Amino acid sequence: MKKNTKIFIVVAVAAVLLIGLMLLLIFLPKGDSDGSATYDEGVKMSVSTDSNGVHQAAIITDKNGNIENNSYGTLVEYDTNKISTIHIENSKGTLDITSTTPKNEKGETDTTVYTIKGYEDFELQQGVADTIASSAAQLEFSKVITLDKDKASEYGFDKPRSTVTITYEDKTKAVVYVGDDAPQSAGTYIKFGDGDAVYLVETDAVSAFDYGLTDLISLTINDSASDSDNSQASSIILSGSNFGSEIELVPNNDGKNSASYRITKPNEGYASESESSLVEGAIRGLYAESVKMVNPSSNQLSELGLSTPYAEVKAVYPDITVDVISSKPDGEGKVYIMEKGGKVVYVMASANLPWVTTSYEKLVSEYVLSPKMTSLSQVSINDGKKTYDFALSSKEVTSTDNEGSETTTTQTSVKYGDKEIELSYFSTLFQNICYTELADNDSESASGSPVLTITYTYSSDKSSDTVSFYETGANRYVASVNGKSVGHVHKSNINKAVKQIADVAANKQIDSVF
Numbered sequence: 001m002k003k004n005t006k007i008f009i010v011v012a013v014a015a016v017l018l019i020g021l022m023l024l025l026i027f028l029p030k031g032d033s034d035g036s037a038t039y040d041e042g043v044k045m046s047v048s049t050d051s052n053g054v055h056q057a058a059i060i061t062d063k064n065g066n067i068e069n070n071s072y073g074t075l076v077e078y079d080t081n082k083i084s085t086i087h088i089e090n091s092k093g094t095l096d097i098t099s100t101t102p103k104n105e106k107g108e109t110d111t112t113v114y115t116i117k118g119y120e121d122f123e124l125q126q127g128v129a130d131t132i133a134s135s136a137a138q139l140e141f142s143k144v145i146t147l148d149k150d151k152a153s154e155y156g157f158d159k160p161r162s163t164v165t166i167t168y169e170d171k172t173k174a175v176v177y178v179g180d181d182a183p184q185s186a187g188t189y190i191k192f193g194d195g196d197a198v199y200l201v202e203t204d205a206v207s208a209f210d211y212g213l214t215d216l217i218s219l220t221i222n223d224s225a226s227d228s229d230n231s232q233a234s235s236i237i238l239s240g241s242n243f244g245s246e247i248e249l250v251p252n253n254d255g256k257n258s259a260s261y262r263i264t265k266p267n268e269g270y271a272s273e274s275e276s277s278l279v280e281g282a283i284r285g286l287y288a289e290s291v292k293m294v295n296p297s298s299n300q301l302s303e304l305g306l307s308t309p310y311a312e313v314k315a316v317y318p319d320i321t322v323d324v325i326s327s328k329p330d331g332e333g334k335v336y337i338m339e340k341g342g343k344v345v346y347v348m349a350s351a352n353l354p355w356v357t358t359s360y361e362k363l364v365s366e367y368v369l370s371p372k373m374t375s376l377s378q379v380s381i382n383d384g385k386k387t388y389d390f391a392l393s394s395k396e397v398t399s400t401d402n403e404g405s406e407t408t409t410t411q412t413s414v415k416y417g418d419k420e421i422e423l424s425y426f427s428t429l430f431q432n433i434c435y436t437e438l439a440d441n442d443s444e445s446a447s448g449s450p451v452l453t454i455t456y457t458y459s460s461d462k463s464s465d466t467v468s469f470y471e472t473g474a475n476r477y478v479a480s481v482n483g484k485s486v487g488h489v490h491k492s493n494i495n496k497a498v499k500q501i502a503d504v505a506a507n508k509q510i511d512s513v514f
C-alpha cells in the first residue's frame with residue numbers, strides 16, 4: 001500500500017513540473033522584445049473608413065518598416081443581413097446582387113431575400129447568394145504577404161480575377177480584389193480598399209466571388225406534379241429532327257391491354273411499357289446540371305442547336321402543359337435544353353432524358369400483343385390442325401383480414417369444354433403465347449397458312465383481336481395482328497408453345513418457354 005502511495009506522489013510531482021515548464025515557455029520574452037509577456041493577438045493594424053465611406057486597413061510597422069507580429073487579422077465584419085448590395089466583376093461578367101431583409105408582422109427580422117439586378121423575375125439557386133453574402137460580410141486573413149505595391153503583380157493583381165464592391169446598410173463600402181491562388185493550396189491572395197498590402201486568405205473565403213450569373217440561376221427546369229391526379233399526361237408528343245415524323249402517346253384506358261400508353265401517331269398500336277415509362281418519367285421535375293445561358297439571342301440558340309431542336313417533348317397534364325426542347329447530344333452525351341420560348345438554357349446528360357434519344361422503333365410495344373387475361377372471355381388457339389376454345393371468367397373478390405382491412409383481388413377461372421382447367425397451367429400457356437417478344441419491327445408481308453392463330457375475345461364489348469404467325473423459310477415467323485404485319489418473332493418459343501396447347505387442354509402442367 002505504501003509503495004503505491006510513493007508512486008502516486010512521484011507522478012504528481014512530475015506533472016506539476018511539466019505544467020510549470022509549459023507556463024515558463026509561454027511567458028518567456030519572444031525574439032527581441034523588451035522582456036514583457038505577449039500573446040498572439042494578430043497583426044498590428046488599424047481599420048477605418050475614408051471620406052467616401054470606403055473601408056480601409058493599415059498595417060502597422062516598426063521603425064524599420066517591418067510588420068510587427070505578422071499573422072491573422074479581420075478586414076471587415078458585418079452580419080449578412082446588414083448588406084445592401086454586392087457588385088461583382090470577374091471573367092464571367094458583371095453581377096449586381098441586391099439584399100433585402102424584410103420584417104414580419106411582429107417586427108422581427110425575416111429571411112434575407114436576394115435578387116439580381118435586371119433579372120428580378122428569375123428564381124435563384126438556393127444557397128449560392130447566401131454564400132456570396134457570407135464572404136462579403138466578414139473577411140479575415142491569415143497573413144500579410146507584402147506591403148510593397150510594386151510586387152502586387154506577382155500575386156495576380158495586374159488583372160484581378162474578381163473585383164467586388166460591397167455596400168452595407170450603414171452606407172459604407174468595402175472593395176475587395178481577388179488575385180491568384182497561393183502555391184500548394186495555401187490560400188488565395190487579396191487586396192483590400194486602396195491599400196497596397198497583399199493578404200493571404202482561405203480560398204473558400206473568396207471563391208464565391210468567382211460566381212457569375214449562370215451560377216446563381218436556379219437549376220430547376222420545371223416542377224414535379226403536385227399530386228397523383230396531375231401525374232399522368234393526356235398526351236405526349238415527340239418531334240424534332242431526331243424523329244422522322246411526329247410520335248404521339250396517349251394513355252391506354254381500354255382495359256384490354258397491359259400497356260400503359262398507346263401510340264396514335266405515326267401508326268396505331270400499343271406502346272412499349274418500359275420505353276414509354278422512361279419517356280414519361282423524364283418530362284416533369286427536371287433538374288439541370290448547370291445553366292449555360294440566360295436570355296439567349298436567336299443567333300445563340302442557333303449555335304446551341306436549339307433553333308431547330310433535335311428533340312421536343314410536349315406533354316399535356318391536367319394542371320399544366322410542358323414543352324421542352326433539346327439539342328443533339330454531344331460527344332460526352334450532354335445536351336442543351338430549355339422550355340420552349342423560355343429564357344434559360346440548361347445543360348443535362350441525355351442519359352437522363354430518354355425522350356431525346358428514343359425512337360419509334362423503341363416505343364412500339366416489345367410484344368406482338370399483350371392482352372390482360374382478366375379482360376378476356378375466350379381465347380381460341382388454332383395450331384394449324386385443331387382449334388382449342390378456352391372460356392375465361394373473372395370476378396372481383398373482397399376479403400377482410402383480422403384487423404378489418406379489406407383487400408380486393410381478381411379471380412379468374414378457365415374452362416375447356418365443360419372441364420375446368422388449373423389456372424396455373426393455363427397462365428403459363430398464356431404467358432408463352434401472349435408475351436412473345438418481337439425480334440424486329442419489319443413489316444414483311446405474310447403469306448400462306450398460319451402455323452399458329454390466337455383469337456382473343458374481350459368480355460367488355462365482345463370485340464376481338466387475332467394474332468397469327470406465318471412461315472418465312474428462315475428462323476423467324478412473321479407476326480400479324482388483325483391481318484397487319486407487325487414484325488418477326490423467333491421460331492423456337494412459338495414452336496414450343498404450339499406443342500403445349502393440347503397438354504393444357506388435357507389439364508396437364510407445362511413449363512415456361514422463357
